Amino acid sequence: MEHPDLELTLFGPHQQVIAELSRLPQPLAAATSRLVVSDAPLSIAQTSSAAWALRHGQTSSMACMLRSLKDGEAAAGVSAGNTAALVALSRRSLGTLPGVSRPAISTAIPARHGRRCYLLDLGANVDSPAHRLVDFAVMGAAMAQCVDEVALPKVALLNVGAEATKGSASVREADRLLREYPDASAFAYQGYAEGGDLFDGGLDVVVCDGFVGNAVLKASEGLTRMLVERVQMAFESRLSGRLASLLAKPVLRYLKQELNPVRYNGASLLGLQGIVVKSHGGTQAEGFYYAIQRALSEVEHNLPARMAARWQRR
């Protein structure tokens, strides 16, 4: 059993959660001693707006989870629910760090040579002005420093080209602000990056507006699904015979996992006075596993407090 001292509280309709737990296979059922079930009658639908959640979501599993976090009963919260509702409820319940106006969402994109790159924002903010893009840079860099122990994270700003004349007004203004950023120990600013640089392993943090980050992340997931299908079809149509399929099967099994790099990482809500991780919406147990791992590692590294220090320093 990993993390034997981990305790988990499950928020949801009591009867339903208990019924689900009772269906677990035997070896897992033994682990339920570390689970506590906390009744929360309401769930927020994926189609609900953030405004609806703020108005009517007080008894939802999400709001109950955030309350236990706020009250210090839990050290971190994980949810696979409606992202907009999670951002809005987290912000109201926990509050943002002093100096941060709005939380951002970030995930670690796997890159070449076993490296990773934090991409943010992934959709909590659209039409981000320049100063907010700078906030994203500070938050992403703090994450890389605290959790991944990168001494001076390499931060870049996503743009449509490397030339200074390109891009939207807010991106060009953010570039100027990042070049003049007063705290030289926060990050090493690398200038503009293009979409392809995300996966090259040369950057620790890439910053963009939430609309762009969301589109890039979801397109990457969709492309990966298609490519995995193509790999499988190539094997099936080109390698016939028992020997071939015997040889191919283990590679194929390995590849299916390996080629799904953006799917299972939890996405962190950054800039809050507390630790909240969004697990992938379409996910099963594995997605929750990675989201809980991410939350644990943020707890171990005391991320919110160390991130708060960044805003005090400048």
Added chain:
Amino acid sequence: MEHPDLELTLFGPHQQVIAELSRLPQPLAAATSRLVVSDAPLSIAQTSSAAWALRHGQTSSMACMLRSLKDGEAAAGVSAGNTAALVALSRRSLGTLPGVSRPAISTAIPARHGRRCYLLDLGANVDSPAHRLVDFAVMGAAMAQCVDEVALPKVALLNVGAEATKGSASVREADRLLREYPDASAFAYQGYAEGGDLFDGGLDVVVCDGFVGNAVLKASEGLTRMLVERVQMAFESRLSGRLASLLAKPVLRYLKQELNPVRYNGASLLGLQGIVVKSHGGTQAEGFYYAIQRALSEVEHNLPARMAARWQRR
């Protein structure tokens, strides 16, 4: 030989182009009878701004190519040069279609089940207002109708979620305009799409601001490069022995081609009074081949004239 009646004019520094042609292997050298070399002393660097190209680029290969297109000597132009310069010079040299304020860049993204989806804009326009997003929809749909003979193209607007409350102000306004679009034979509007829907094969056209489209396209290219590397490494580390590598090699060769779906399609400049196709910048002969194919098929289908009819009809 494909397209035996195709004639190609190469624009560039005369001596240099002739020297390159003389180095072609024998079977290709025979085909040079269909090539004409037209001297253009200047080339526009990838780092030059569009403004620089407009001011100083008159003798560039790009401007010379566009002049021959304008004068009716060529039916279509292909370039692998600086995209911003190509858009700016094309717009000045050829002019846009009546009703279109700025050209857009579009490419066919390969999707599931052997289908394709036109994505636009890819970077000619950043911070696109709602009416320009509507122009993109009309242009993309005209492309799918004329070139791919899709009777009523399914058009969607890229957003951060399917809910009506989400997205930037310009995207929500464009959604309203597209729902009310007067010409019902132009396209079937499907509402919002997310990044992952691009590759699913259910849409013919996806519309977004050029900043977003550029980031999505370049990230897809970068991700593909990384995944191809991983497939190769998985084979090399998991299948040892001669028999295994014998079996794996043809699959791997096939996959390398198959897994590079976004790389080789030419990108069309739409909304111009002429046909201009951008070949991939980092490309060799194969990229030019596909860009020329794309240009030929736009010539055959008389794309600009049929696209112009769309604006007259509404």
